[in-house]
Amino acid sequence: MPDVTPDTKKVWQRRDRNHQIMIWLGQFIAVAIFMYCWHLVSEKTTWFFVLDAPRIATDMLERMMPPKWTYMETLWRPIWDTVAIATLGTLMAVVMAFPIAFLAARNTTPSTAFVRPIALFIIVASRSINSLLWALMLVTVLGPGVLAGVLAIGFRSIGFVAKLLYEAIEEINETQVEAVTATGASGPQILNYGIVPQILPAFAGISVFRWDINIRESAVLGLVGAGGIGLQLSASIDTVTWTQVSVILIVILATVIVSEWVSAKVRHSII
Amino acid sequence: MLRLDKLTKQYKTGDLALKDIVLEIPDGQVMALIGPSGAGKSTLIRCVNRLVEPTSGKISLNDLELTTLSQGQLRKARRRMGMIFQEYALVERLTVMENVLSGRLGYVGFWRSYFRKFPQSDIDEAFRLLERVGLDHMANKRADELSGGQRQRVGICRALIQNPELLLVDEPTASLDPKTSRQIMRLIRELCHERKLSAIINIHDVLLAQMFSERIVGLQLGEIVYDGPPDGMSPDVLTQIYGEEDWEATIEKVDDEDEAENVDVSASADAESS
Numbered sequence: 001m002p003d004v005t006p007d008t009k010k011v012w013q014r015r016d017r018n019h020q021i022m023i024w025l026g027q028f029i030a031v032a033i034f035m036y037c038w039h040l041v042s043e044k045t046t047w048f049f050v051l052d053a054p055r056i057a058t059d060m061l062e063r064m065m066p067p068k069w070t071y072m073e074t075l076w077r078p079i080w081d082t083v084a085i086a087t088l089g090t091l092m093a094v095v096m097a098f099p100i101a102f103l104a105a106r107n108t109t110p111s112t113a114f115v116r117p118i119a120l121f122i123i124v125a126s127r128s129i130n131s132l133l134w135a136l137m138l139v140t141v142l143g144p145g146v147l148a149g150v151l152a153i154g155f156r157s158i159g160f161v162a163k164l165l166y167e168a169i170e171e172i173n174e175t176q177v178e179a180v181t182a183t184g185a186s187g188p189q190i191l192n193y194g195i196v197p198q199i200l201p202a203f204a205g206i207s208v209f210r211w212d213i214n215i216r217e218s219a220v221l222g223l224v225g226a227g228g229i230g231l232q233l234s235a236s237i238d239t240v241t242w243t244q245v246s247v248i249l250i251v252i253l254a255t256v257i258v259s260e261w262v263s264a265k266v267r268h269s270i271i
Numbered sequence: 272m273l274r275l276d277k278l279t280k281q282y283k284t285g286d287l288a289l290k291d292i293v294l295e296i297p298d299g300q301v302m303a304l305i306g307p308s309g310a311g312k313s314t315l316i317r318c319v320n321r322l323v324e325p326t327s328g329k330i331s332l333n334d335l336e337l338t339t340l341s342q343g344q345l346r347k348a349r350r351r352m353g354m355i356f357q358e359y360a361l362v363e364r365l366t367v368m369e370n371v372l373s374g375r376l377g378y379v380g381f382w383r384s385y386f387r388k389f390p391q392s393d394i395d396e397a398f399r400l401l402e403r404v405g406l407d408h409m410a411n412k413r414a415d416e417l418s419g420g421q422r423q424r425v426g427i428c429r430a431l432i433q434n435p436e437l438l439l440v441d442e443p444t445a446s447l448d449p450k451t452s453r454q455i456m457r458l459i460r461e462l463c464h465e466r467k468l469s470a471i472i473n474i475h476d477v478l479l480a481q482m483f484s485e486r487i488v489g490l491q492l493g494e495i496v497y498d499g500p501p502d503g504m505s506p507d508v509l510t511q512i513y514g515e516e517d518w519e520a521t522i523e524k525v526d527d528e529d530e531a532e533n534v535d536v537s538a539s540a541d542a543e544s545s
Contacts, residue, residue, distance in 0.1 A: 173363075175356060175358060175360040176360050176361070176362050176363070178322055178356075178360065179354065179356055179360035179361070179362075179426075179429070180362065180373055180376065181322065181349075182320055182322060182349060182352070182353075182354040182439075183349065183350070183354075183373060183374050183375075183376050183377050183429070183433055184346045184347065184348075184349035184350040184376065184377025184378075184433070185346070185373070185376035185377060185384075186346060186376075186381060188381045189376045189381055189384050192381075192384065192385055193362060193365070193369075193373050193376060193384070194362060197362050197363075197364040197365050198362070198363070198364065200364065201364075
């Protein structure tokens with residue numbers, strides 16, 4: 001902000017004095033809060049256990065070795081379930097998110113006063129609940145099994161896909177839409193010719209990205225009984241068979257690497 | 272014949288883009304509309320096919336009153352008016368053929384258009400038009416693979432396949448090099464003569480307007496300040512339309528608020544140089 005001193009020499013400073021003091025004050029408060037929290041955490045930590053951690057960890061690693069490879073025979077089915085949960089859940093989410101995104105986007109919604117808030121609420125509601133929580137509730141309602149997992153993944157992903165997609169819809173080039181409108185096209189035709197081609201790459205990218213995330217999420221859903229490899233994981237931890245746990249962790253790692261590779265390939269070929 | 276009667280457009284921001292415009296364009300006439308940015312040129316042609324809703328006044332195409340049409344009737348009326356855009360406005364990710372055929376959307380049902388099952392007669396016509404503009408070998412290329420001049424030719428095909436009575440042309444050459452600009456303008460004029468089409472061409476380049484139109488209308492701040500033959504353009508008339516340096520501040524202001532709906536390129540430079 002420019003400031004004129006008495007001898008009319010023009011002085012330039014990025015901020016005026018009060019503004020600068022406020023910023024320093026803000027930084028001071030942030031540091032103070034951080035120190036205070038650190039203090040709280042430190043007080044509630046049993047430092048004896050933390051200091052002991054390296055020994056316990058090496059002990060656990062030793063007990064994980066060597067991985068019990070024969071356990072793989074019983075793992076193929078849960079792996080398949082995990083991938084199926086992720087894929088079906090993503091599919092369900094994508095199908096439901098597509099129309100919701102159009103209802104939520106400012107430039108395509110039928111009514112900003114009524115429909116758009118509802119669509120936005122669905123998106124927020126779906127996003128605010130973690131898939132593990134969805135699974136916990138759905139297992140209570142539907143009983144344990146793959147179906148609960150699929151729905152949990154699906155419900156969580158609707159919001160994610162719809163949010164990113166409606167942002168993409170709001171960023172389209174309006175003159176292309178105008179040009180299609182000018183030909184006398186109907187509403188659905190404008191959607192089909194003017195808008196959908198523009199958002200298709202984003203849509204495909206978002207879906208594959210979410211599928212990739214869902215593979216990871218569905219691997220832990222079994223912890224609450226919603227099917228997949230997590231079931232075996234929790235069983236192995238409960239029975240303290242660490243050699244099986246290590247196999248499962250390796251398998252999850254491998255699955256995620258493969259899914260990451262697949263989604264990278266797909267995204268690359270579309271965009 | 273297109274007739275504008277006391278056409279007025281006021282934007283929500285309060286800007287009066289068009290003030291009581293009275294204009295008649297006989298069948299088969301190619302008219303150039305010139306004027307500085309923010310003069311209301313884009314607004315005027317967008318009012319005709321109601322991409323912009325006029326505030327008051329009447330617009331009639333032959334005997335059809337356009338301003339009072341319902342949505343369904345408006346769609347039917349829009350089929351009779353082809354539009355060509357400044358930045359081509361092709362759907363980039365669709366093929367050339369799909370872009371041309373999208374000009375027929377007003378005539379075919381949703382599912383036929385969804386499955387790209389257009390009537391054979393439309394496809395024949397599309398190939399004929401593409402051949403006429405020299406792009407028939409490009410039919411299956413994606414629109415974003417084409418050069419500027421090629422894209423504008425596709426845009427022309429899309430407008431013509433509507434079988435329109437009127438062409439609304441918004442700055443067809445604004446993003447093209449001088450040579451391509453002339454070719455595109457020549458093409459538009461030839462096609463209008465071949466098909467006895469009338470056309471309103473918004474254009475910044477006064478020289479091009481003089482070369483390729485039969486009549487020039489000068490618009491300034493929403494009012495017609497010149498209406499006459501191309502050879503009637505004189506330095507005095509140009510000053511009248513574009514004003515002197517002092518005008519810039521006023522024009523700029525209108526321009527900024529107008530920008531949201533019409534994308535124009537600065538006009539004054541062209542005017543001064545010609």
